[in-house]
Amino acid sequence: MTNRDRSLSSLDEFVLIDRVKGRVHPGPEVLVGIGDDAAVLEVSRHRQVIACDAMVQGVHFQCDWISPEDLGRRLVTANSSDFAAMGAIPRWGVLSFSVPSSMGSDWCARVHEGVISGLEEIDATLIGGDTTSTEGPVSLSLTLGGEAKWEPLLRSGGQAGDAIWVTGTLGDSALGLRSLQNGKGAREDHRWLVERHCRPEARLAWGQHLAETGLGTAAADVSDGFLQDLAHLARASGCAAEVMLEDLPLSAGYREVQAGSPPASFHVPALTGGEDFELVFTTAGDADFPDPRGGVSATRVGRFVSGSPGHVRVLDGDGLEVAVPLAGWNHFRSGAESSSADSL
Amino acid sequence: MTNRDRSLSSLDEFVLIDRVKGRVHPGPEVLVGIGDDAAVLEVSRHRQVIACDAMVQGVHFQCDWISPEDLGRRLVTANSSDFAAMGAIPRWGVLSFSVPSSMGSDWCARVHEGVISGLEEIDATLIGGDTTSTEGPVSLSLTLGGEAKWEPLLRSGGQAGDAIWVTGTLGDSALGLRSLQNGKGAREDHRWLVERHCRPEARLAWGQHLAETGLGTAAADVSDGFLQDLAHLARASGCAAEVMLEDLPLSAGYREVQAGSPPASFHVPALTGGEDFELVFTTAGDADFPDPRGGVSATRVGRFVSGSPGHVRVLDGDGLEVAVPLAGWNHFRSGAESSSADSL
Numbered sequence: 001m002t003n004r005d006r007s008l009s010s011l012d013e014f015v016l017i018d019r020v021k022g023r024v025h026p027g028p029e030v031l032v033g034i035g036d037d038a039a040v041l042e043v044s045r046h047r048q049v050i051a052c053d054a055m056v057q058g059v060h061f062q063c064d065w066i067s068p069e070d071l072g073r074r075l076v077t078a079n080s081s082d083f084a085a086m087g088a089i090p091r092w093g094v095l096s097f098s099v100p101s102s103m104g105s106d107w108c109a110r111v112h113e114g115v116i117s118g119l120e121e122i123d124a125t126l127i128g129g130d131t132t133s134t135e136g137p138v139s140l141s142l143t144l145g146g147e148a149k150w151e152p153l154l155r156s157g158g159q160a161g162d163a164i165w166v167t168g169t170l171g172d173s174a175l176g177l178r179s180l181q182n183g184k185g186a187r188e189d190h191r192w193l194v195e196r197h198c199r200p201e202a203r204l205a206w207g208q209h210l211a212e213t214g215l216g217t218a219a220a221d222v223s224d225g226f227l228q229d230l231a232h233l234a235r236a237s238g239c240a241a242e243v244m245l246e247d248l249p250l251s252a253g254y255r256e257v258q259a260g261s262p263p264a265s266f267h268v269p270a271l272t273g274g275e276d277f278e279l280v281f282t283t284a285g286d287a288d289f290p291d292p293r294g295g296v297s298a299t300r301v302g303r304f305v306s307g308s309p310g311h312v313r314v315l316d317g318d319g320l321e322v323a324v325p326l327a328g329w330n331h332f333r334s335g336a337e338s339s340s341a342d343s344l
Numbered sequence: 345m346t347n348r349d350r351s352l353s354s355l356d357e358f359v360l361i362d363r364v365k366g367r368v369h370p371g372p373e374v375l376v377g378i379g380d381d382a383a384v385l386e387v388s389r390h391r392q393v394i395a396c397d398a399m400v401q402g403v404h405f406q407c408d409w410i411s412p413e414d415l416g417r418r419l420v421t422a423n424s425s426d427f428a429a430m431g432a433i434p435r436w437g438v439l440s441f442s443v444p445s446s447m448g449s450d451w452c453a454r455v456h457e458g459v460i461s462g463l464e465e466i467d468a469t470l471i472g473g474d475t476t477s478t479e480g481p482v483s484l485s486l487t488l489g490g491e492a493k494w495e496p497l498l499r500s501g502g503q504a505g506d507a508i509w510v511t512g513t514l515g516d517s518a519l520g521l522r523s524l525q526n527g528k529g530a531r532e533d534h535r536w537l538v539e540r541h542c543r544p545e546a547r548l549a550w551g552q553h554l555a556e557t558g559l560g561t562a563a564a565d566v567s568d569g570f571l572q573d574l575a576h577l578a579r580a581s582g583c584a585a586e587v588m589l590e591d592l593p594l595s596a597g598y599r600e601v602q603a604g605s606p607p608a609s610f611h612v613p614a615l616t617g618g619e620d621f622e623l624v625f626t627t628a629g630d631a632d633f634p635d636p637r638g639g640v641s642a643t644r645v646g647r648f649v650s651g652s653p654g655h656v657r658v659l660d661g662d663g664l665e666v667a668v669p670l671a672g673w674n675h676f677r678s679g680a681e682s683s684s685a686d687s688l
Contacts, residue, residue: 031391032496036580037429037564038395038488040496043387047375050489051382054440054474085381096398096440096485127394134400136480141440143396143487144382152376152384220381236380 020112026125029091039127041092047148049089051082057137065180068107070198071140072114073121079144080122080202081221081277087153087211090204091146093119095129098139115142122204150211153281158218158237162282164302165290167203169251170226172196174273175258192253200277205294210281215290219281225272227324230280231310237282240307243314245322249299271314271324364456370469373435383471385436391492393433395426401481409524412451414542415484416458417465423488424466424546425565425621431497431555434548435490437463439473442483459486466548494555497625502562502581506626508646509634511547513595514570516540518617519602536597544621549638554625559634563625569616571668574624575654581626584651587658589666593643615658615668 021034032040055061055075066074076093083090095115099108108131116126124146176197179190203221210216220233227243234241248270250258258266282304283290290298302315314322365378376384399405399419410418420437427434439459443452452475460470468490520541523534547565554560564577571587578585592614594602602610626648627634634642658666 032498036499037426038393038432038496040430040432040492041392041394043390043392046387048385048387048392048489049382050385050436050438050471050487052438052440052472052474052487054442054476054485056442056476056478056480056483058479059477082381086384088382088384092394094394094396094487096396096487098398098400098483128396130396130398130485132398132400133403134481134483135402136400136483137478139400139442139478139480139483141398141474141485143394143438143440145392145394145489148384152380152382154376155380 019109020116020126023112023116024126026127030125030127033125033127039092039094041127044147047152049083049086049146049148049152050143051079052141052143053078053082054139054141056139062180063138065185066198068110069114069117072111072116073118074198074200075140075142076115076118076122076144077200077202077277078223078275079142080204081223083144083146084203084207084279085153085219085221086148087150087207087216087219088148089146089208090119090122090124090144092125092127092144094127094143094145096141097129097131098134099131100134100136100138103138111140122202150208151214153207153211153216153219155218155220155233155236158233158239158282158304160239160304160306161285162217162239162304163285163287163300164230164241164243164280164282164304165298166222166226166249166278166280166301167206167298168276168278168296169249169254170222170276170278171254171270171273172251173200173275173277174269175254178269179257189253189256192251193257197275200275202277203279203293203296206279206296206298209290209293215283215287217282217284219279222276222278222280223274225274226276226280227271227312227314231312233280233282234304234312235310237304238309239304240309240311240313241302242305243302243312245314246317247299247301249301268324363453364460364470367457367460368470370471374469374471377469377471383436383438385471388491391496393427393430393490393492393496394487395423396485396487397422397426398483398485400483406524407482409529410542412454413458413461416455416460417462418542418544419484419486420459420462420466420488421544421546421621422567422619423486424548425567427488427490428547428551428623429497429563429565430492431494431551431560431563432492433490433552434463434466434468434488436469436471437489438471438487440485441473441475442478443475444478444480444482447482455484466546494552495558497551497555497560497563499562499564499577499580502577502583502626502648504583504648504650505629506561506648507629507631507644508574508585508587508624508626508648509642510566510570510593510622510624510645511550511642512620512622512640513593513598514566514620514622515598515614515617516595517544517619517621518613519598522613523601533597533600536595537601541619544619546621547623547637547640550623550640550642553634553637559627559631560625561627563623566620566622566624567618569618570620570624571615571656571658575656577624577626578648578656579654581648582653583648584653584655584657585646585648587646587656589658590661591643591645593645612668
C-alpha cells in the first residue's frame with residue numbers, strides 16, 4: 001500500500017456505497033438496485049436458485065497470496081460453482097463484506113472490483129449487500145441468485161451402475177496453495193498451479209449442458225476435496241462408489257511438481273485437495289461419452305455401486321483397494337489449508 | 345458454558361448441517377432446501393425482494409450482553425426491517441456464519457435456533473447458507489428474500505410538503521445498549537430498554553400497510569439513527585426535512601432513564617441512536633392520520649420541504665433550529681456502539 005492509499009477509517013461508508021453503485025451496470029431485470037433498503041428484481045422464471053459461500057482471511061485466504069481483485073473473483077467462482085453443480089444460471093449477487101479499518105480503501109475497492117467483474121463474466125449483477133467494520137480478519141460472503149431453466153441437477157439422482165466423471169483436472173488448486181505456503185509461488189514451474197488456485201473457473205457450461213440434455217444424473221462441485229464431495233454425492237444417491245486411481249485426470253503441472261513424491265502420496269492432492277471447483281457428476285452407465293464444453297474435457301473415473309451409502313473405495317490398476325489419508329477437509333475438525341463448506 | 349458443552353473443534357460441520365436441516369420445516373415453495381449445492385424455490389410472484397445484513401462480534405454485539413437465541417433473532421429483525429421499509433413480504437433466508445472453534449457447538453446451535461425461529465415468526469424459512477471457521481470474532485450475515493406483492497415503498501418517492509412519520513418510539517435500543525455497557529442491564533428500570541435492544545421487532549405490518557394502501561410515499565427503517573436515516577430518505581427524494589424536536593415519540597422507559605440528563609443531550613439517543621428498527625416514512629401532506637398497526641402507533645414528527653437534498657433541520661417549540669451532535673453512526677468514521685449498514 002502506498003501513502004496515497006486512504007485508510008478506511010477516513011473513508012465514508014456511504015462514499016463506498018456510491019462508488020460501487022456507480023461501477024455496477026444492472027440489467028433491466030433489476031427494478032431497484034444498490035442504495036435502497038432492499039433490491040427488487042423482475043423474475044422471468046418461476047424456479048429460483050440461491051447459493052451462499054463465505055471466505056475468511058486466515059482460513060480461506062491470506063492477503064499476501066492473492067490480489068484483492070482475484071479474491072473477489074474467487075468468491076464469485078465458489079458460488080457459481082454451486083450453480084454449475086445444479087445446472088443453473090446465475091443472475092445476481094449480494095455481498096456481505098466485513099473489513100478492519102486498518103485495510104486501505106483502495107484494497108476494498110479492488111475486492112469490490114473483483115466481485116463485480118467476476119459477476120459480469122458470468123452475466124450476473126451485484127444488486128446489494130452490507131459492508132461492516134470488524135476488529136478481526138476480513139470476511140466475505142456472497143449470496144448468488146438465479147434461475148433453474150432446466151430441471152436442477154441434484155446430488156440425489158444417481159444410482160448403482162452410473163458412471164462417475166470429473167471435469168478438468170484435480171488437485172491443482174491444492175498444489176498451488178502449497179506452493180504459496182512454501183514460498184515457491186513465483187517459480188515458473190509453479191505459476192500455473194498458483195493461477196489455478198487464485199483464479200479458478202466455475203464449470204457453468206458443463207453443468208448447464210448436463211441439466212439441459214438430461215445427461216447428468218447427479219452432480220456436485222469439488223470444493224471440499226474430490227473424495228469428500230464424491231462421498232456426499234454417493235450418500236445422497238444411496239450408493240457406494242468405486243474410483244480408479246489411475247484414471248484420475250491430472251494436469252501436466254501437477255505431474256511435474258509431484259514427480260518426486262513417494263507413490264503413496266502422489267495422488268493425495270487430487271483425491272483430497274479442496275477448491276478445484278471442477279464438477280464431479282454421474283451419467284447412466286450406458287450413456288455416451290460427453291463432448292468437451294468450453295474447451296474442458298470430462299474424464300470417466302469410476303462408477304456408483306451397491307453398498308453402504310457414501311462409502312468410496314479407491315482401486316489401483318489391479319483392482320485392489322488403496323488406503324487414502326483422511327478425505328477432504330472439515331472446518332471444525334482440522335487445521336487444513338483452505339476450503340469452503342457446502343450449503344449451510 | 346458447561347463441561348457438557350462440546351467445542352466446535354470436536355463437532356463435525358456436517359453434523360451441524362444435518363441438525364439444522366432437521367430443525368427447519370420448509371414450505372411447499374422450497375423445492376430443494378438445505379443440503380444440496382444450492383436451494384431451489386418455486387416463485388409465485390414476479391417481483392422478488394432481496395436484503396442483506398451482517399453482524400460482527402465486538403462491533404454489533406457482545407456475547408456477554410445478548411443470548412445466542414436473541415442474537416440470531418435480532419439478525420432476522422435487522423433484515424426484515426429492510427423488508428418492512430419496502431412494504432415487502434419475507435419468504436426465505438440464507439445464513440452465512442463464521443465462528444471461532446473456541447465457541448461451543450451448543451452456542452452455535454442456539455444461534456441457529458434464533459435465526460430459524462425468528463424466520464418462522466415472520467413466516468419465512470431458512471433454505472441454506474455457509475458455516476465456516478474463523479480465527480477472529482463471530483460474524484453473521486443473513487440474506488433475506490421474498491416478494492413485492494405491492495408497489496415497493498422506495499426512499500425516493502417523497503416530495504416537499506409530505507408529512508414525516510415515525511412508528512413506535514425512538515432511542516430505546518441505544519439506551520438499552522448503554523445500560524448493558526454500564527453494567528445496569530439487570531436493573532428493573534432498564535430492563536425494558538435492554539429488551540428493546542436485544543429483542544427488537546421489525547415493523548412489517550406497518551410497511552406492508554403503507555405499500556398496500558399507497559398511503560406511504562417514501563420509507564426507510566431506523567437502523568443507523570433517526571436523523572441519518574431521515575437524511576437518506578430526504579436526499580433520495582430530493583428534499584430537505586424539518587423535524588419538530590418536541591414531537592419525537594419517546595417511551596416511558598426512555599423518559600425515566602433520561603430524566604436527569606441535561607436538556608442538550610436529552611433527545612440525543614432518539615435522534616442519533618441506531619437499531620431501533622422503527623420505520624420513518626412520509627405521506628402526502630393532506631393524507632389521513634394512519635391508524636395503529638399491530639398495536640404500534642405512528643407519530644407525525646415533521647415534513648419534507650424545498651431545500652438542499654438530504655439537509656435535515658431540527659426545530660424546537662419556538663421554531664428555532666437546534667444544534668445536534670454528529671447524526672448517526674458510520675462504521676468507518678467512528679468507534680460508535682452498534683449499527684448495521686444499509687444496502688452495501
